[in-house]
Amino acid sequence: MTHELKKIIKAYRNAKEQGKKTVLATVVALEGSSYRRPGVRMLITDDGTMIGAVSGGCVEKEIARQAQGVFASQVPKMMTYDGRYRLGCEGILYILIEPFAPDEAFVRAFDGVIRDRKRFKIVSAFAKEEGENAGLGSFFIFENQEFGARPSLKRADGVQLFEQLLPPCFKLVIIGAEHDAVQLCSFASLAGWEVTIVASANEEKNIGDFPGADHFFSVEPETMPVDIIDGQTAVVLMTHSYVRDLKYLLAIKETEPVYFGLLGPATRRERLLDEFIEYYPEVSDSFFDRVYGPAGLNIGAETAQEIAISIISEILSVTRKTEPMMLKDKSGRIHS
Secondary structure, eight states: OHHHHHHHHHHHHHHHHTTOOEEEEEEEEEEEOOSSOTTOEEEEETTSOEEEOSSSSSSHHHHHHHHHHHHHHOOOEEEEEETTTTTSSOEEEEEEEEEOOOOHHHHHHHHHHHHTTOOEEEEEEEOSSOEEOTTOEEEEEETTEEEESSTTOOOOSSOEEEEEEEOOOOEEEEEOOSHHHHHHHHHHHHTTOEEEEEEOGGGOOOGGGSTTOSEEEEOOGGGOOGGGOOTTEEEEEOOSOHHHHHHHHHHTTTOOOSEEEEOSOHHHHHHHHHHHHHHOTTOOHHHHHTEESSOSOOSOOOSHHHHHHHHHHHHHHHHTTOOOOOGGGOOSOSOO
16 A cells, blocks of 8 residues: 555645645545455545545545535545445445645655655544544654644544554565566556566666666676665566576575565476575575465466466465465455
């Protein structure tokens, strides 16, 4: 959800520069099931443009319609959307619609936590009664600094609170610059991940060769900036060169990504890890716990695009601690 908020703040900046007003809609509570869960947001500008989504597309038009009243009054309101009769999701959504006009200090603080990959908190004051309520609104806490979604917003008594702790944007580091790396970069960026490409200098590539990439490093293994890898990062090693793979593997040996994928068959993986241990015998067992090779889920992938989907699916299953299975075989709700 952090990557969605990044898009919202970017859109807000653009709207402000054009003199447009904006309204923020947040799903703050849910009874039953829905396409998405509380904490999803969308931005609406006063010309009707919508950025983001809170459902599969059915709720957004109603939110945009009700937002017109908020634009006129500049007073927050609650709306409910009963999907049991319209969406087939068997749930009731409670949605806070509020004027969104944060100041420059808010924007600078937000940029800081995104850049420094810090967690932050959002607290939304809401009620389950439909209608306007001046005491409702969202507060953003960036490193112990609290900012209201509008300068006049103050904490109020007698309201319910929806609290959400948001992690840094999930990051994918792709080590390699061949065609399949381009496809993986593209799909990962569509998923909202921040993508960093690491390529050997002699490959003569640049960030323009990787649509959706956020960062590009043309470096040899010995000079790779390993500090780009943290606990919210997945790494996929796919240079298509055994020697280069081994060198990059040694370069990142002391990092702790949440997922480390190796492209290639199991026999190549075993050979690579055996030689890696010869160079670095003190490697911890926890390092190997994060290694997934061959990278990807067994979904019958053959093309570069399908392999990218396979790898992204495995990364999601690992980071969400979920065993892959067909949803038709799952008992109970889709989301726990």
